[in-house]
Amino acid sequence: MIFVWLTETVPASGLRSKCREDQGIPGKRRITLSTFTETMWVNRLMTISLLLVVVVTEEKLSEHAATLAESSAKLGLNLYLAMAKVKGSENILISPVVVASSLGLVSLGAKGPTASEAKALLDMSKVQDDKLHSALSQLLGEVSNSTARNVTWRLGNRLYGPASVNFVEDFVKKSKKHYNYEPSKINFRDKKGALKSINEWAAETTEGKLPEVTKDLSKTDGAMIINAMFFKPHWDERFHHKMVDQRSFMVSRSVTIGIDMMHRTGLYNFYKDESNQLNILEMPLAHQLSSMVFIMPYHLQPLDELEKLLTEEQIRTWLGKLQKQAVAISLPKVKLGVSHELQKHLASIGLATAVDKSKADLSKISGKKDLYLANVLHSAALELSTEGNPYDAFIYGRKELKDPEVFYVDHPFVFLVKDKKTNSILFIGRLVKPEGRKMHDEL
Numbered sequence: 001m002i003f004v005w006l007t008e009t010v011p012a013s014g015l016r017s018k019c020r021e022d023q024g025i026p027g028k029r030r031i032t033l034s035t036f037t038e039t040m041w042v043n044r045l046m047t048i049s050l051l052l053v054v055v056v057t058e059e060k061l062s063e064h065a066a067t068l069a070e071s072s073a074k075l076g077l078n079l080y081l082a083m084a085k086v087k088g089s090e091n092i093l094i095s096p097v098v099v100a101s102s103l104g105l106v107s108l109g110a111k112g113p114t115a116s117e118a119k120a121l122l123d124m125s126k127v128q129d130d131k132l133h134s135a136l137s138q139l140l141g142e143v144s145n146s147t148a149r150n151v152t153w154r155l156g157n158r159l160y161g162p163a164s165v166n167f168v169e170d171f172v173k174k175s176k177k178h179y180n181y182e183p184s185k186i187n188f189r190d191k192k193g194a195l196k197s198i199n200e201w202a203a204e205t206t207e208g209k210l211p212e213v214t215k216d217l218s219k220t221d222g223a224m225i226i227n228a229m230f231f232k233p234h235w236d237e238r239f240h241h242k243m244v245d246q247r248s249f250m251v252s253r254s255v256t257i258g259i260d261m262m263h264r265t266g267l268y269n270f271y272k273d274e275s276n277q278l279n280i281l282e283m284p285l286a287h288q289l290s291s292m293v294f295i296m297p298y299h300l301q302p303l304d305e306l307e308k309l310l311t312e313e314q315i316r317t318w319l320g321k322l323q324k325q326a327v328a329i330s331l332p333k334v335k336l337g338v339s340h341e342l343q344k345h346l347a348s349i350g351l352a353t354a355v356d357k358s359k360a361d362l363s364k365i366s367g368k369k370d371l372y373l374a375n376v377l378h379s380a381a382l383e384l385s386t387e388g389n390p391y392d393a394f395i396y397g398r399k400e401l402k403d404p405e406v407f408y409v410d411h412p413f414v415f416l417v418k419d420k421k422t423n424s425i426l427f428i429g430r431l432v433k434p435e436g437r438k439m440h441d442e443l
Contacts, residue, residue: 061142061422064127064135069424071123072100072139074312075349076428082345084307084430093338093380093429097143098155098227101179102376103346104136105159105225106354108178109171109365114353121350137178143419143426150286152232156205160198160224163187165366183365188220202228206381213339213379222374223362230381231427233292233417235388236284239264244333244386249434250300250411257436260333262386265404266395268329269322272405276309280318281327281407286389289421293319296413303412303430310414319418326404332384334434339379346376382427 061069076096083092100122107118107129119125124132146153159181161167167183175181186194194217202213209230217224239262247261269282277298284291295318297306343355351373353359360372395401417427 062135062138064124064131065139065142066422068100068122068124068135068139069097069419069422071121072096073423073425074123075100075103075121076425077310077312077315078349079342079345080428081307081310082348083340084303090432091336091338091430092340093336093382093427094340094342094378095227095229095231095380095427096425097140098157098229099342099378101136101140101157102225102227102378103351104133105157105175105179105181106351106362106373108133108174109362110354111361111363113359114361117351117353121346133174133178139422139424140179143422143424148287149289149419150234151290152230152234154206154209154230156202156228157181158201158226158228159183159365160186160226161366161371162221163189165223165371168364168367171365186224188217191217191220194220198226202226202379206230209335209381209383210337210339210379214377217375218341219374222357222360222372223365224375224377225373226375226377226379228379230383231417232383232385232387233290234286235386236286236288237264237266237391238388239331239386240391241386247330248410248439249332249436251433253300255433256439257434258439259434259436261330261410262333262384263328263330264391265326265328265401266391267324267400268327270325270327270405270407271318271321271323273318273321276306278306279405279407280322281329282319282322283329285417290417290419290426293416293418294407294409294413295415296407296409296411300411303414303432306414315416326401328404328406330406330408330410332409332431332434333386334431334436335381335383336429336431336434337379337381338429339377342376342378343373380427382429 073096076094076099079094079096079099080092083089083094103118103121107115110118116125119127119132122132144153144155157180159175161183163185165185172183175183186197188194195214198214199212203211205228207230210228213226213228243263244260246258249257249259251257271280273280279296279298281294282291283294295306297303347355354362354373357372361369362371362373363369365371412430412432414430415428416425419426
């Protein structure tokens with residue numbers, strides 16, 4: 001809502017003002033209004049002050065876009081759990097809404113079962129194609145509006161095809177319109193040159209935050225989808241830059257990493273799940289349109305048990321039990337960069353045909369059945385810093401901050417970046433092993 005003040009002054013007929021020069025200060029002129037007698041002069045002076053209230057109506061998500069917000073959260077959770085089961089996997093960082101847009105691109109270029117599977121993963125099987133693409137475009141455009149949310153989010157998407165492919169003009173047009181994708185040809189036979197081109201594009205897209213998204217190309221005989229993004233949340237109340245020091249982060253009982261830790265005490269949504277021995281903390285981001293949720297076991301332990309609990313219903317239960325209270329937070333000041341090859345994981349949750357060279361039908365991309373989805377590279381960087389809105393210094397004298405709960409993040413945890421306006425999940429991930437100096441091998 002915008003308030004606009006409009007003031008109009010209508011001079012009375014015959015209004016006279018008297019100008020006189022101040023004899024004491026040569027060269028200076030002072031304008032004064034003469035004193036008016038008789039009420040007729042007053043009555044003829046009209047000053048109209050209008051307060052116009054202009055209500056700017058925010059664009060609401062369409063019904064299909066709202067459905068996609070929920071289905072993309074489900075998709076992201078299922079994908080996360082599939083990735084977490086891989087033996088030896090450590091850090092995970094994916095954007096469900098970006099993955100959903102990649103599936104939208106697949107359905108745009110596919111026919112038959114290939115298209116049907118992509119739409120099914122989005123819970124859009126019965127929705128017309130044009131409505132699906134418009135809804136995904138609206139959702140992605142809304143959540144990636146970094147200005148409205150006062151966050152840093154650099155996002156780039158590309159579809160690479162072999163040098164021999166000829167992209168259908170209609171596909172190129174619609175992929176740019178709905179998904180901001182740039183279909184590009186690349187000579188996969190020159191693997192070194194292809195890698196250089198891909199990594200340079202990703203580095204430029206993320207302003208150097210992802211200097212190398214891949215060291216190798218496992219398959220070079222099909223289409224390749226690449227997402228490259230950098231996300232930096234700005235807190236609703238920033239950390240003081242001087243409240244940062246060196247602490248240890250326990251990766252396991254035998255590995256500890258030295259990291260920077262930032263500290264602050266404030267009023268936050270917090271819940272202690274005593275039955276599962278978990279702490280859940282929600283930190284609002286600037287403009288309060290989104291928030292970052294941390295889920296951490298009480299003590300150092302593998303995240304397997306926590307991840308078994310990760311269902312949509314359980315997450316809703318945790319969020320529903322959050323209560324605002326004083327919390328003393330110690331949070332890693334870290335940078336996290338991860339590249340995931342998603343094609344196998346997507347196949348495991350339902351996108352089997354598109355990644356199968358013998359069955360895929362991506363003929364709406366090239367005009368013939370000469371492509372399959374060889375690679376889906378999802379690369380993301382996250383930076384947790386002290387930056388955010390100014391904090392209220394007077395809060396520290398308030399009684400509410402006495403005896404705060406302690407949320408000391410010195411061991412692996414799961415996190416979500418949740419968008420409140422669309423009810424979608426912007427990111428889901430886990431931090432198991434941050435970058436830093438290995439401190440010692442044994443406890």
